[in-house]
Amino acid sequence: MMARIGRPLGDSLGGRLPYTVIIEPVKKSPPKPAPGYNLSAYIYVKNWTVIEWWTAKPKNETWITLDGYKLSRSKVTVEQGQITSNEIETYLYEKEKPKRLEKFEFKCPAAPEGFELKGWVLVKNYQVVEMHGKTTPSAAGFEYIESKTVVKEGVVREDWVLGCIYEPIKRPLPQKKAEKFDCPPPKPGYELVGYSHVKDFVLVEAWGEQTPSDQGYIYVDSFTEVRDYVAVSDEIKTCVYEPIGWKKPDLTVEIMLEAPAPKVGESIPVTVIVRNVGESATRDGTLMKLYADGKRVAVKEIPAGLKVGEEVRFDQELVFMEPGPHEIKAEVDTLDWIVETNEMNNVDTVTVSVTGLPDLTIELISGRYQVFATETVKYEFLVKNVGEDHAYNFTVSFTCKGEYASCIPSPQSLTISSLGPGEEKVLEVNVFFPSDGVYHLEVLVDSEEAVTEKDEENNYLAFMISAFPPPLPDLTVDLSGPHTVTAGESATYTLRVRNLGGSSAHDFTVKFTCGEYVSCNPPSKSWLIQSLEPGGEAVLEIEVTFPSAGEYPLTAVVDPDNVIEEEDEGNNHDSILVLASPPPLPDIAIRQAAYEITIQYVGEVATSYIYANMTIINLGADVDQSFKCKITIDGSTVGEVTVPGLESGKSYFIEMQATLPIDVRGMRMRYIADSENVIEESNENNNVGELLIEMD
Known part of the structure; x- marks a missing residue:
C-alpha cells in the first residue's frame, strides 16, 4: 500500500507519522531480500520530505518499525558547494516466521536418553526450505539424517534431506545431600x-x-x-x-603427555585415559573434566556401560603462552554420579615445564652514518638471543638501496646455524657506496620466519646513510734547510710532503731543483711516492753542494705533472733562496814587536848591534802554505824568516839579529808579515808595523 505525505520527515524514520494517509497501490523494484527475510516497508524521501511510504499490510496507525535490516539508495546533487537536491529510498526487511517440519510431512525422531533435539535443516532439491536452531553438532552431539527421493518414469522429481541435530542434556551441579528432601530408610540388607x-x-x-x-x-x-x-x-x-556389599565400578583417570618438554606456543598433545578397575560395569554416564592451570579447558562425556577393564581415551591439544611450570589436572565423576569402590582415585595431576621461546634482536655496533661515494665501509651488527630457547638455522637479510643505485653487496643473506639463550654473534658486512646520495640500510633477523619467537617486533633494524661526493687528496710540500752557506761546501735540505685531503694519493712525483744561472750539485732530483694516506707524511732529504758564491733559488714541487686531482692545486710547491758566501781567507797580523840596539863608535865610525822580534797571529782561515816575514831599518834588511804555515787563531814568534855599520838612531824599524804577499788575505792592511828607533 502507498501513503503520500507532504510534510518534512522527523528525526526518526521509525517514528509515528502525524497524518491520516490515503492508501493506494505503488509499484517499486526493491532489492532481493536476504534468505529468511521479507520486504516489510518502503520509504521515499526527497529534499528531506517524505513523499511515499508503503507497508506490506494496511494499518490503522502509521507506525514504521525497523525490525530486521534496511537498504538505502541515495542521490545527492551538489552545485557550487551547496546541496541542491537529495533523494533517499529506504527498503525495510523483517525475518520470516519459521515454518514447521510437519508441513512437509517430516519429523525428527525422539531424542535418545541423555540427549535433546537442538535444531534441524530440511533441504529440497539442494535448496534449504526449513532451518531452525543448530545446524551442526558439537563434538559431544550427533546428527540424524533422513532422505527421501521421488522418482517418476526413471527421473528424479524430488530429493529431500532432513538433518536433525542432537546434543547432550546439560546436567546441573548436583549435591550429595538434598536440601528439602530426604530418602526413606532402606529396607533391611x-x-x-x-x-x-x-x-x-x-x-x-x-x-x-x-x-x-x-x-x-x-x-x-x-x-x-x-x-x-x-x-x-x-x-x-x-x-x-x-x-549391602553390591559390586561397584571404580573409575580411574590418567594423563599421558607426548611432549614432556614443550615450548611456548607449541601444541601439546594430551591423552586422558579413564578406566574401570572396579567389580562391575557403570550403569550411568559421567563426565571427565580437564583443567590447565586451574581453568577448565574440556568436558567429555563417559558413556554408561563401561565394563570392567575397559577404558575410554580422550585427546586434547593444549597450548601454553607463558614459560615455566604449568599444572594439568584431569577429574572423573567429581559430581559422584557413579558410586565407586574407591572415590579417591578420580583425579590425576601432572606438571609440565614449558620452555620459553627464543627472542632474536639486532643492533648496529660499528659503522658510519656519513660516508663518501666510492668508499667501502665495514658495518658490524650484533645478533642476540635474549629468549629462553635455542634458535636454529635462521637467516639474517641485509639490503641497502640508494636513490639511484644500490650498495654492493645488496641484498645479502647470512645464515646462523645455532644461537643459544644469552648468546650473541657479530656479523660483518663491507658495503661499497657507488655514488653520492641517501642510502637506506635494512637488516632483518629471521627474514624467512623460520624461528617462532617471543617477540617478533624486535627483529628489524633500519637506518639511513648519507654518501657525500668522494673527497680529494691535498698534497703539500715544505722545503727546509740552511739559507746561508759557504761556497764549495755541502748542505742537507729536507722535503716534507703531506696529504691534507680526505683521500689517498697514489703514484705521484716530488721534484727538487737548485740554481737558476749557476747550478748546484745535483741540479735536480725526483722521487716517486707510491701512496700517501690522508694525514700521512713523507720525508725526503737531499745533500746539495754550492760550487761558488752567489744566490741559489731552491724549489720543491709535489705532483709537478698534475696527475693527481686535488682539493687545492695552489699549495704544491715551496722554495727558499740560499746565499752562498765566498770561502773565508787567512788574516795574518802583527800582534807584538820589539827591539834592542847597541851602538859603538870607533873614532867617528859607528856600529849598531841590532836584536829584533815580533809575534804574528792568524786572525782568518788556516794558512796551509809557507810565507816569509822580515824586518827592515830604513829599507835595509835586518833579517827574514820563513813561516811554515799558520792555523787559524795561532801565533808565531819571530826573532832576528843583525849588525849595521851605521848609527841607526832616528831611523824606522819595519816589521813585515808575508813580505812577499803570497798569502791572499781578508785584510792586507795589518801585515806591516813600524817603530821609531829611539835611544838615550
Whole structure:
C-alpha cells in the first residue's frame, strides 16, 4: 500500500507519522531480500520530505518499525558547494516466521536418553526450505539424517534431506545431600546408592546411581499440580537402593603427555585415559573434566556401560603462552554420579615445564652514518638471543638501496646455524657506496620466519646513510734547510710532503731543483711516492753542494705533472733562496814587536848591534802554505824568516839579529808579515808595523 505525505520527515524514520494517509497501490523494484527475510516497508524521501511510504499490510496507525535490516539508495546533487537536491529510498526487511517440519510431512525422531533435539535443516532439491536452531553438532552431539527421493518414469522429481541435530542434556551441579528432601530408610540388607530431584522437568539435584540393578529397587515420590485442567507444577523425587556389599565400578583417570618438554606456543598433545578397575560395569554416564592451570579447558562425556577393564581415551591439544611450570589436572565423576569402590582415585595431576621461546634482536655496533661515494665501509651488527630457547638455522637479510643505485653487496643473506639463550654473534658486512646520495640500510633477523619467537617486533633494524661526493687528496710540500752557506761546501735540505685531503694519493712525483744561472750539485732530483694516506707524511732529504758564491733559488714541487686531482692545486710547491758566501781567507797580523840596539863608535865610525822580534797571529782561515816575514831599518834588511804555515787563531814568534855599520838612531824599524804577499788575505792592511828607533 502507498501513503503520500507532504510534510518534512522527523528525526526518526521509525517514528509515528502525524497524518491520516490515503492508501493506494505503488509499484517499486526493491532489492532481493536476504534468505529468511521479507520486504516489510518502503520509504521515499526527497529534499528531506517524505513523499511515499508503503507497508506490506494496511494499518490503522502509521507506525514504521525497523525490525530486521534496511537498504538505502541515495542521490545527492551538489552545485557550487551547496546541496541542491537529495533523494533517499529506504527498503525495510523483517525475518520470516519459521515454518514447521510437519508441513512437509517430516519429523525428527525422539531424542535418545541423555540427549535433546537442538535444531534441524530440511533441504529440497539442494535448496534449504526449513532451518531452525543448530545446524551442526558439537563434538559431544550427533546428527540424524533422513532422505527421501521421488522418482517418476526413471527421473528424479524430488530429493529431500532432513538433518536433525542432537546434543547432550546439560546436567546441573548436583549435591550429595538434598536440601528439602530426604530418602526413606532402606529396607533391611539394603543401602541408599543414589537419588535425583526433578522439578518442572528440570533436574535440580542428583547423586549416585540413577538406575537400580536387578537386585536393587527404586523409590519414587511424584507430585503434580493442575489448575484448570492444565499442569502448572510437576515434581519427581527418586531414591535408588542396592543390597549391602553390591559390586561397584571404580573409575580411574590418567594423563599421558607426548611432549614432556614443550615450548611456548607449541601444541601439546594430551591423552586422558579413564578406566574401570572396579567389580562391575557403570550403569550411568559421567563426565571427565580437564583443567590447565586451574581453568577448565574440556568436558567429555563417559558413556554408561563401561565394563570392567575397559577404558575410554580422550585427546586434547593444549597450548601454553607463558614459560615455566604449568599444572594439568584431569577429574572423573567429581559430581559422584557413579558410586565407586574407591572415590579417591578420580583425579590425576601432572606438571609440565614449558620452555620459553627464543627472542632474536639486532643492533648496529660499528659503522658510519656519513660516508663518501666510492668508499667501502665495514658495518658490524650484533645478533642476540635474549629468549629462553635455542634458535636454529635462521637467516639474517641485509639490503641497502640508494636513490639511484644500490650498495654492493645488496641484498645479502647470512645464515646462523645455532644461537643459544644469552648468546650473541657479530656479523660483518663491507658495503661499497657507488655514488653520492641517501642510502637506506635494512637488516632483518629471521627474514624467512623460520624461528617462532617471543617477540617478533624486535627483529628489524633500519637506518639511513648519507654518501657525500668522494673527497680529494691535498698534497703539500715544505722545503727546509740552511739559507746561508759557504761556497764549495755541502748542505742537507729536507722535503716534507703531506696529504691534507680526505683521500689517498697514489703514484705521484716530488721534484727538487737548485740554481737558476749557476747550478748546484745535483741540479735536480725526483722521487716517486707510491701512496700517501690522508694525514700521512713523507720525508725526503737531499745533500746539495754550492760550487761558488752567489744566490741559489731552491724549489720543491709535489705532483709537478698534475696527475693527481686535488682539493687545492695552489699549495704544491715551496722554495727558499740560499746565499752562498765566498770561502773565508787567512788574516795574518802583527800582534807584538820589539827591539834592542847597541851602538859603538870607533873614532867617528859607528856600529849598531841590532836584536829584533815580533809575534804574528792568524786572525782568518788556516794558512796551509809557507810565507816569509822580515824586518827592515830604513829599507835595509835586518833579517827574514820563513813561516811554515799558520792555523787559524795561532801565533808565531819571530826573532832576528843583525849588525849595521851605521848609527841607526832616528831611523824606522819595519816589521813585515808575508813580505812577499803570497798569502791572499781578508785584510792586507795589518801585515806591516813600524817603530821609531829611539835611544838615550
